[in-house]
Amino acid sequence: MGIFSIVWRNFGRSARTRHPTDMPPTASTFRGLIEQDVGLCTGCKACATVCAPKAISFDEEHETGITWNFFAGQCSFCGLCVQFCPTNAITNRGKLPPVTGDQSRLRVVHEIRYQPCAGCGRPIIPIPEAALEQVYGTKLTGSEAAQRELCPECRRKEAVRHIHDAFLARGG
Amino acid sequence: MMVEIGQYVFAVLLWPGLLGAAALGFFYLWIARKLNARLQGRRGPPFFQPFFDFVKLLGKETVVPRGVNPALFYALPFIALTATVFGLVIVPVPGHAVASFPGDIILLLYLLEVPVICDVMAGYVSQSIYGQVSAMREALMGLAYNVPLLAAVIAMAQTAHSFRIGTLQSAPFGVVTGLAAIAFLVAVPARLKSNPFSIPNAEQEIVAGAHVEYNSALLAIFELSHALEVVLLFDAFFVLFVPHLDSVLANAALYFLISLGLIVLVTLAAATTARLTVKQAFRFYWVWGGLAAGAAMAAAVIG
Numbered sequence: 001m002g003i004f005s006i007v008w009r010n011f012g013r014s015a016r017t018r019h020p021t022d023m024p025p026t027a028s029t030f031r032g033l034i035e036q037d038v039g040l041c042t043g044c045k046a047c048a049t050v051c052a053p054k055a056i057s058f059d060e061e062h063e064t065g066i067t068w069n070f071f072a073g074q075c076s077f078c079g080l081c082v083q084f085c086p087t088n089a090i091t092n093r094g095k096l097p098p099v100t101g102d103q104s105r106l107r108v109v110h111e112i113r114y115q116p117c118a119g120c121g122r123p124i125i126p127i128p129e130a131a132l133e134q135v136y137g138t139k140l141t142g143s144e145a146a147q148r149e150l151c152p153e154c155r156r157k158e159a160v161r162h163i164h165d166a167f168l169a170r171g172g
Numbered sequence: 173m174m175v176e177i178g179q180y181v182f183a184v185l186l187w188p189g190l191l192g193a194a195a196l197g198f199f200y201l202w203i204a205r206k207l208n209a210r211l212q213g214r215r216g217p218p219f220f221q222p223f224f225d226f227v228k229l230l231g232k233e234t235v236v237p238r239g240v241n242p243a244l245f246y247a248l249p250f251i252a253l254t255a256t257v258f259g260l261v262i263v264p265v266p267g268h269a270v271a272s273f274p275g276d277i278i279l280l281l282y283l284l285e286v287p288v289i290c291d292v293m294a295g296y297v298s299q300s301i302y303g304q305v306s307a308m309r310e311a312l313m314g315l316a317y318n319v320p321l322l323a324a325v326i327a328m329a330q331t332a333h334s335f336r337i338g339t340l341q342s343a344p345f346g347v348v349t350g351l352a353a354i355a356f357l358v359a360v361p362a363r364l365k366s367n368p369f370s371i372p373n374a375e376q377e378i379v380a381g382a383h384v385e386y387n388s389a390l391l392a393i394f395e396l397s398h399a400l401e402v403v404l405l406f407d408a409f410f411v412l413f414v415p416h417l418d419s420v421l422a423n424a425a426l427y428f429l430i431s432l433g434l435i436v437l438v439t440l441a442a443a444t445t446a447r448l449t450v451k452q453a454f455r456f457y458w459v460w461g462g463l464a465a466g467a468a469m470a471a472a473v474i475g
Contacts, residue, residue, distance in 0.1 A: 010211050013213065
């Protein structure tokens with residue numbers, strides 16, 4: 001009959017479970033929802049490649065640019081995209097996904113816009129200045145900065161011209 | 173004529189039928205859940221939780237499992253609900269003056285049994301092994317708890333020499349009433365599938381029992397029917413074993429208090445016991461339930 005004293009004691013005490021509004025603070029290591037800074041994205045697709053549940057995808061059908069699509073309903077919050085993003089465009093700051101049945105609120109679409117190549121005018125996605133700054137540690141200047149806005153083809157031509165100028169033109 | 177039809181519609185839809193009993197049933201279920209939680213040191217659900225559960229289920233998409241006869245699948249919850257509602261209507265609870273007719277207690281017993289049969293059939297048609305195990309258990313439990321339940325009613329009928337609820341209600345209060353009430357009470361937890369007799373709907377053991385394949389509004393109707401069954405069983409206890417008071421207000425208060433007492437008793441039994449096996453429960457009802465039944469019957473025959 002010890003059970004009766006147990007339930008009687010429980011009845012007298014306050015509950016040992018917490019109210020939904022009285023939850024403990026989230027741990028500092030809590031990963032949560034990913035956020036993408038479109039200003040740092042190069043469109044390399046590393047995030048889409050490592051994403052196991054295919055929550056991240058790229059859409060290249062558009063005229064004006066490519067889109068980075070994220071669907072939180074499919075995300076397993078593993079953080080691989082954050083780890084693999086070469087320009088640290090993806091971060092997670094422990095934000096909770098919204099509790100909703102409305103799928104559109106779980107979707108994020110960011111457009112990475114094409115820019116015309118400074119040489120030939122073809123649409124390209126240049127490496128964002130901020131991303132290069134992060135890699136080099138300083139602001140780019142001169143020809144290096146100018147090269148950022150070229151397509152791979154024009155950059156190759158530019159490099160060949162450099163070599164030509166350096167070795168042949170000077171010697172000739 | 174029109175007034176009479178109006179009264180019938182009122183009785184079926186509002187009080188003591190669908191709406192009033194649903195409110196009461198949800199209230200009792202909330203008390204059971206809240207009290208059970210408090211006894212286990214948990215916080216328990218908010219007041220409107222049974223109602224929220226019901227509304228949430230109404231909004232869900234209905235999925236009929238492959239290989240199941242859809243007509244039967246759709247009909248079973250509604251049959252259970254309709255039987256329970258009509259059972260409620262023939263019981264003279266406070267605020268409901270019903271014309272009692274000979275044999276209405278037998279009709280009440282029959283209507284009390286219909287939801288059980290619907291559950292058993294729901295389990296069998298579900299094409300799920302869990303549903304079929306649950307159906308078998310529920311049918312077996314019916315053979316067990318009906319021993320004291322039917323004996324209690326028969327003992328009361330024997331004393332009053334009548335199968336009319338009206339006559340039973342005004343029968344003098346005596347030893348038989350007490351013994352029959354005890355036999356009836358013994359049967360209540362099993363009839364409500366509450367611990368330690370939560371055998372047919374044993375959660376974590378056979379998933380969701382007979383309702384395992386039920387979903388959406390159909391499951392909601394089953395849940396509603398269960399809430400009404402609680403009210404109907406308490407109604408039956410009230411009219412059979414509780415002395416009738418002349419003042420309507422006092423009678424209503426007594427009705428409410430008795431029902432509250434019953435749900436507290438059932439919850440206390442549920443919180444302090446663990447689930448029995450079918451064999452143990454069956455033995456319990458045929459030994460202790462049988463003893464209670466025998467005592468009530470003997471008192472009725474001698475008295």
